[in-house]
Amino acid sequence: MATSVSRSQLQLISITFGKVLLALWLVQLVHGEPDAACKKVPEYLKGESDEKCCEIPQFFLNETIKDCWSGLERSSKSDAEKSCEFSSCIFKKDNLVKSDGHMDVDRMRTFIKGVQASSEWKSLAEKVLVEECIPMIEKDAATIRKLMKSDCDSSPAFLIACGVAKLFAKCPSSDWTGSPMCDEWKTYFTKCGNTVDDLNEMFKQVESRKLAESGQQ
Secondary structure (H helix, E strand, C coil), X not given: CEEEEEHHHHHHHHHHHHHHHHHHHHCCCCCCCCCHHHHCCCCCXXXXXXXXXXXXXXXXCHHHHHHHHHCCCCCCCCHHHHHHHHHHHHHHHCCCECCCCCECHHHHHHHHHCCCCCHHHHHHHHHHHHHHHHHHHHHXXXXXXXXXXXXXCCHXXXXXXXXXXXXXXXXXXXXXXXXXXXXHHHHHHHHCCCCHHHXXXXXXXXHHHHHHHHHHC
C-alpha cells in the first residue's frame, strides 16, 4: 500500500513525530550548526489543495500503528512523551530495537525486504535507513536518550523523521509528481536531513511557521 506525500503529510511529519524533536530542541540538543538552508522552510500550498508529491510505500502495518496509539490516545502524558512512546512502540513490535537499545541493523534489512513495495523502493529504503540514518542517530544516541525526562528512548522518532525526509528527497522518478511546491520541499529535505542538528532545525522552523500561520487566522 502506497502513501501519497502531500501537504497534509508534510504537516503530519511535524505533528506526529516532530513533537519529540521540538521537545528535544527546547532542551537544547545542540552539537553544531545546522545547514543554513534549514532555517527557511518552503511554503505550503494554500487553500484546500492536497497536492501529491511522492508515493512512498507504507512501511508499518495499520494494525501496529493502531495498537501503539490506542494505549496513548487518552493518556495524560505530554505530547512529546506520547509521540516518543508511540514511535518506540512501533519499533519494539517489529523487533527493530535490540535489548541494549541499539537499532538492530540485520532485523531492519529483513523488515525492509518484507515491505509491500518495488525492489527499487526496498533498495532505496535500505540505503537510507541502514547506511545513512541509523549511523547518524547512533552517533548521538547517548545524548538523545538523556534528554527525555522519562525512560522513553526517542531514537526511533529521530530515525523515522530522518527516513521520511531522505526518502522524499530521493523519491524515484516513477513515483514523483513534480511541481514548484514539491520541488522546493525536495530540495529542502535534500539539504536538511543529514545531521541531528539539521533535523532539529527543520522541526523548529516548521513549528514556528505553524504558530505564525495560526496567529494570522
